[in-house]
Amino acid sequence: MANRLIAPLLYPVVLLRREWHRLLDRFLANRSGPFSESIRLHSSLVYILPTRAGMIFTILLLVLLIGSINYTISLGFMLTFLLAGLGNVAMLMTWRNMAGLKLKGMGAKPVFAGEVAKFAIQLENDTNDRRYAITLPNDSMPDETVDIPSGELVLLHFNCHTKSRGLLNPGRIRIETEFPVGLFVAWTWVDLDMRALIYPAPSGKKNTTVPVSCQSGEGLAEGSGLEDFAGLNKYQAGDPWQRISWKMVARTDELFSKKFTGGQPELEWIDWFVLDEASVERRLSIMSAMILDAQKAGRLYGLRMPNIEIKPDNGAQHRHECLKALALYNIEDTSHVH
Amino acid sequence: MSTEGRKLWALLVGILLVSGPFFPRIPLPVTALSLIMTLWIAAIILNKARQPDKLQRIGLLLLAVLIMSLSFGTLLGRDAGTGFLILLAFLKMLEINGKRDMYIVVYVDYFLIASHFFHAQSPWIAVYVFAAVIYLTSVLILFTDKASTLDTRKRLTMAGRMIFQATPLMLILFLLFPRIPGPLWGLPEDAQAAVTGLGNDMSPGSVSSLIQSEEIAFRVRFEGEIPPHADLYWRGPVFSRYDGQTWRADNTSRHIKVNLIGSESETDIIQYTVTLEPHRRNWLFALNYPTNLQGSGYRLTRELQLLNPKKINSVTRYSVTSDRKLSNYSLFESERLKNLRLPGVGYLNEKTIALARRWRTLAGDDDRRVIEEALRYFREQPFVYTLNPPLLGNNAMDDFLFETQRGFCEHYSSAFVYLARAAGIPARIVAGYQGGEKNPVDQYLIVRQSSAHAWAEVWLDDVGWVRVDPTAAVSPDRIESGIQDAIEERDQLPGILLAGDSIFLKARYHWDSFSYRWDEWVVGFNQDRQFELFRKLGFENADWQGMVIGMVILFILVGAFVGFWIFRQGEGIYQDPVKRAYDRFCYKLAKAGIGRNNTEGPSEYFSRLRGKLAPASAQTAGDIIDRYTVLRYGTAGSPAQQKHFIKRVQNFTARLK
Numbered sequence: 001m002a003n004r005l006i007a008p009l010l011y012p013v014v015l016l017r018r019e020w021h022r023l024l025d026r027f028l029a030n031r032s033g034p035f036s037e038s039i040r041l042h043s044s045l046v047y048i049l050p051t052r053a054g055m056i057f058t059i060l061l062l063v064l065l066i067g068s069i070n071y072t073i074s075l076g077f078m079l080t081f082l083l084a085g086l087g088n089v090a091m092l093m094t095w096r097n098m099a100g101l102k103l104k105g106m107g108a109k110p111v112f113a114g115e116v117a118k119f120a121i122q123l124e125n126d127t128n129d130r131r132y133a134i135t136l137p138n139d140s141m142p143d144e145t146v147d148i149p150s151g152e153l154v155l156l157h158f159n160c161h162t163k164s165r166g167l168l169n170p171g172r173i174r175i176e177t178e179f180p181v182g183l184f185v186a187w188t189w190v191d192l193d194m195r196a197l198i199y200p201a202p203s204g205k206k207n208t209t210v211p212v213s214c215q216s217g218e219g220l221a222e223g224s225g226l227e228d229f230a231g232l233n234k235y236q237a238g239d240p241w242q243r244i245s246w247k248m249v250a251r252t253d254e255l256f257s258k259k260f261t262g263g264q265p266e267l268e269w270i271d272w273f274v275l276d277e278a279s280v281e282r283r284l285s286i287m288s289a290m291i292l293d294a295q296k297a298g299r300l301y302g303l304r305m306p307n308i309e310i311k312p313d314n315g316a317q318h319r320h321e322c323l324k325a326l327a328l329y330n331i332e333d334t335s336h337v338h
Numbered sequence: 339m340s341t342e343g344r345k346l347w348a349l350l351v352g353i354l355l356v357s358g359p360f361f362p363r364i365p366l367p368v369t370a371l372s373l374i375m376t377l378w379i380a381a382i383i384l385n386k387a388r389q390p391d392k393l394q395r396i397g398l399l400l401l402a403v404l405i406m407s408l409s410f411g412t413l414l415g416r417d418a419g420t421g422f423l424i425l426l427a428f429l430k431m432l433e434i435n436g437k438r439d440m441y442i443v444v445y446v447d448y449f450l451i452a453s454h455f456f457h458a459q460s461p462w463i464a465v466y467v468f469a470a471v472i473y474l475t476s477v478l479i480l481f482t483d484k485a486s487t488l489d490t491r492k493r494l495t496m497a498g499r500m501i502f503q504a505t506p507l508m509l510i511l512f513l514l515f516p517r518i519p520g521p522l523w524g525l526p527e528d529a530q531a532a533v534t535g536l537g538n539d540m541s542p543g544s545v546s547s548l549i550q551s552e553e554i555a556f557r558v559r560f561e562g563e564i565p566p567h568a569d570l571y572w573r574g575p576v577f578s579r580y581d582g583q584t585w586r587a588d589n590t591s592r593h594i595k596v597n598l599i600g601s602e603s604e605t606d607i608i609q610y611t612v613t614l615e616p617h618r619r620n621w622l623f624a625l626n627y628p629t630n631l632q633g634s635g636y637r638l639t640r641e642l643q644l645l646n647p648k649k650i651n652s653v654t655r656y657s658v659t660s661d662r663k664l665s666n667y668s669l670f671e672s673e674r675l676k677n678l679r680l681p682g683v684g685y686l687n688e689k690t691i692a693l694a695r696r697w698r699t700l701a702g703d704d705d706r707r708v709i710e711e712a713l714r715y716f717r718e719q720p721f722v723y724t725l726n727p728p729l730l731g732n733n734a735m736d737d738f739l740f741e742t743q744r745g746f747c748e749h750y751s752s753a754f755v756y757l758a759r760a761a762g763i764p765a766r767i768v769a770g771y772q773g774g775e776k777n778p779v780d781q782y783l784i785v786r787q788s789s790a791h792a793w794a795e796v797w798l799d800d801v802g803w804v805r806v807d808p809t810a811a812v813s814p815d816r817i818e819s820g821i822q823d824a825i826e827e828r829d830q831l832p833g834i835l836l837a838g839d840s841i842f843l844k845a846r847y848h849w850d851s852f853s854y855r856w857d858e859w860v861v862g863f864n865q866d867r868q869f870e871l872f873r874k875l876g877f878e879n880a881d882w883q884g885m886v887i888g889m890v891i892l893f894i895l896v897g898a899f900v901g902f903w904i905f906r907q908g909e910g911i912y913q914d915p916v917k918r919a920y921d922r923f924c925y926k927l928a929k930a931g932i933g934r935n936n937t938e939g940p941s942e943y944f945s946r947l948r949g950k951l952a953p954a955s956a957q958t959a960g961d962i963i964d965r966y967t968v969l970r971y972g973t974a975g976s977p978a979q980q981k982h983f984i985k986r987v988q989n990f991t992a993r994l995k
Contacts, residue, residue, distance in 0.1 A: 053441040060445050064452055070521045072652040074861045075459045076452055079467055081511035083448065085504030086475065092901045093500070133484045145484035180496065181478035182441070 032172055033191035038104040038124065045188050046099045048091065054183035057087060090181045097177050098134070098186040100127050101148070105192030106155065108168075110199055110320065110327070112288070116140065117160045117196035119170055124153050132179040165200040165284060165327045199323040200281065202289035267312055268294060270322070271304040284326045291326075295319045305329060341486055346383045348477045349431060349443050350376065356450040356470055357424045363457070365409035368421045371402065375428040382432070390432055398429055420453040440481060444474055459861045461853065472497045503903065506896050514889035516882040517865045534787050535617035536574050536769050541584040542734070545769065546725050546746040551787035554615055555771055556623060557854050558783040561609040565625075567773045571793065571805060572623040572785060574770035576641040578677050582685020582732065585752060585767050588676060592645070596638045600629040600661025611657040613858055620645045622656060623770055623785075626805065630659040640673065641766075642803070653862030667802045669764065677764035677797065680756070687735035687756065694760035705798055708761045709806060712754055716811040719743060721750075723813035747809040751792040754808040764797035768805070779844070780851040916980050919987040920966045926991040927959070941967070958990050 068076030106120040125148040136156040176187035277283040294301035302312035303322040381387035402425040410418035475497035577585035622644040701707030727745040730737040758765035772791035774783040793807040872880035
């Protein structure tokens with residue numbers, strides 16, 4: 001009832017807020033990036049406002065001032081003005097603590113949709129002063145706060161929840177500091193032009209009839225098989241990790257892959273065209289699950305998509321290539337993918 | 339220790355730092371409760387106890403209110419308010435929860451610092467304020483130092499530096515902020531601390547109780563020589579009504595405006611400036627007869643008292659011209675009657691009246707002869723000047739004059755006035771201070787409470803009011819040289835009145851000289867002083883508008899300077915242009931895949947570069963690195979050379995793209 005009465009009264013406030021955000025966005029749009037390279041926080045990128053503690057501090061100063069006038073206490077004036085001076089110094093120091101830092105977006109490791117993408121930002125302090133208590137506020141994890149000594153690089157992280165596959169843009173990032181006294185907060189708001197690659201969430205039908213279309217001889221070295229152990233080879237990128245000889249690792253500190261001969265290596269194509277599923281996203285999810293499955297089982301698998309075909313293989317890099325292909329299916333702007 | 343624990347310890351120390359000095363002054367139960375809560379808080383921090391739950395908190399609050407109302411009878415006012423604030427600070431500490439509460443505790447601490455000023459505003463207090471503010475600032479730094487990299491010493495150093503940087507801003511505001519004369523509204527009764535000083539009335543003991551006090555009543559700077567000790571009768575309140583026990587002031591003629599005209603001969607004029615410590619009364623002290631005074635609002639009454647319209651609640655400075663002789667003063671008939679009146683039945687002191695009548699008969703019409711007789715009586719009878727007179731009965735004068743004969747100046751002056759009135763001579767008591775202590779370091783006079791005195795004035799038709807000091811008849815030393823030579827029980831005098839070691843004495847005078855200036859320029863800094871300061875600086879027509887404008891301009895200028903100072907700690911954000919150009923050069927090469935390692939010096943880098951670049955580019959890059967080594971590590975190049983270097987780097991990097 002009360003809400004219904006008050007809501008119309010608040011409507012202008014809502015409008016004003018909306019308008020304010022629009023103006024703020026326009027203001028920031030021109031200055032806050034995106035910066036794909038390292039960006040130095042110039043004065044125009046560092047904003048500062050009193051914190052709530054700072055506003056209460058102002059009220060405290062007013063009360064002290066009025067008290068001093070009323071009781072004609074000279075030292076009261078002195079205390080009031082000393083604290084006012086302190087507030088000024090604090091403002092300058094807080095701003096100074098943020099200005100001049102260099103920021104660089106370091107991106108995030110690929111994750112599956114629904115997981116949390118963890119972005120990293122590199123902060124570089126090439127000035128002569130230590131920077132204290134620089135904070136990256138986080139929604140889903142405790143705020144990360146670091147000191148950056150002069151001449152050092154430090155990484156700060158933040159989490160983003162992901163919903164759908166593709167490229168996730170975290171948008172503008174806020175980095176702030178209240179150092180030294182918490183009366184002011186200085187912050188920057190920049191777009192560091194980062195994207196996280198989001199694989200389609202692996203889903204459901206993992207073990208249902210996997211429509212594998214087998215074709216022998218593609219992409220495989222002659223004579224290699226899966227059944228009879230035939231010795232060790234030095235590990236090469238792309239060798240499935242299931243074949244690493246852990247005994248040898250323990251003995252020599254080097255990686256060797258077990259070599260097999262004989263038999264036909266299990267080989268499968270994860271094929272867009274044979275999947276019987278109408279929804280594109282569902283289809284991608286199922287394929288994602290199949291990739292994981294094949295990878296885990298140590299099978300050799302290839303990926304066939306309308307726009308790309310990846311030859312069968314097994315390994316972390318291969319897995320990534322395949323999942324990336326799924327993630328970026330039908331996504332136009334892929335300029336941020338490395 | 340956990341971060342939270344460190345913060346709480348720091349806060350607890352902060353509260354104790356600002357409330358500790360109050361503990362001896364506030365009622366014992368308040369102190370006791372504070373200390374108990376301190377222990378409790380310490381136990382909570384050490385995980386030996388839990389925070390009080392809601393019920394316990396309410397209980398504690400009720401207990402605090404109860405203690406306050408039993409001790410003070412109120413929660414309002416200065417002392418009670420301070421005590422309550424202390425308890426509230428501890429209570430808040432007990433239930434602290436999060437950053438916001440911590441800030442609240444620090445803010446309460448700031449108020450507690452300010453509460454000290456009600457009691458004293460000495461230089462020591464100023465030092466204490468700075469120390470406390472630095473400490474509290476270091477606590478705030480602890481709150482924001484989330485990476486916990488600063489230890490206590492570093493935090494204190496940083497806080498000290500911040501306060502040092504804030505001080506110029508404070509000075510500007512202190513000197514230029516318009517000092518609106520207070521109070522803005524009525525002050526509570528106990529707004530100001532109780533002070534020692536002369537009261538509104540006088541009864542036996544009221545002056546002698548002041549003799550024990552070393553506190554300073556006022557300081558005086560004379561234009562020219564300091565008059566001899568025996569002439570320094572600082573007139574304060576005048577008492578003309580006597581009820582047999584107590585002398586009181588008569589306020590009936592206060593509204594009458596008086597303009598005195600002195601003889602105006604050079605030798606009779608004394609000019610001086612008094613810096614009066616707050617005594618919570620209206621009167622000002624002056625030598626006879628104040629004919630001219632500077633400053634607004636002061637008034638001279640028919641009783642030749644100087645009055646200020648408001649009570650003197652802060653250090654007050656006024657300049658007076660006194661004239662030893664007056665040329666225009668008469669006595670109204672009502673005043674004559676008033677100054678002849680004796681108390682009613684029961685307090686008549688018949689023997690005293692008889693004595694006075696006897697002198698009158700002897701002297702006939704000659705008032706002076708009566709006065710002579712009275713003084714001779716004091717001189718010849720075995721009177722003793724003492725701080726410990728026996729108690730007197732209802733007929734106080736009879737008891738004193740004929741039996742005990744031991745007393746202090748209030749006894750002698752009141753007995754004398756009584757005798758004079760009984761003999762038909764208008765007489766009254768004047769209280770004030772007699773003498774003073776010369777500060778040889780700075781040539782001014784220090785008048786302490788211990789110089790409090792009371793004497794008599796009688797009306798002689800041919801000359802007007804004449805000062806008579808019967809104490810001088812009993813103990814001439816008191817007037818000639820001061821209290822320390824006059825009193826018999828020397829061990830009862832405070833140490834300060836006894837002559838001490840000369841080095842100690844000299845140091846004391848230096849300190850007093852400093853305190854005097856402190857009182858004049860800091861504690862007593864008000865609108866008048868502000869304008870005076872500007873006149874001294876050459877701004878003849880300073881007004882407050884100009885002052886505000888000046889304040890804002892200066893604040894911005896000094897603020898900019900302080901800002902510059904803060905930003906230049908270390909070398910600042912932007913390195914020199916040569917370094918910047920070189921950085922760009924390295925950056926471009928890094929992009930081309932030949933980055934410089936952080937540990938690599940220029941020459942090492944070059945040897946690595948040479949293999950990877952086209953020969954022409956390698957040549958240029960080598961030149962650039964060589965130039966850089968010279969510019970940066972050799973003699974600093976001329977601006978032209980620097981410019982050339984930068985240009986070269988720009989060309990190189992442009993081609994590299």
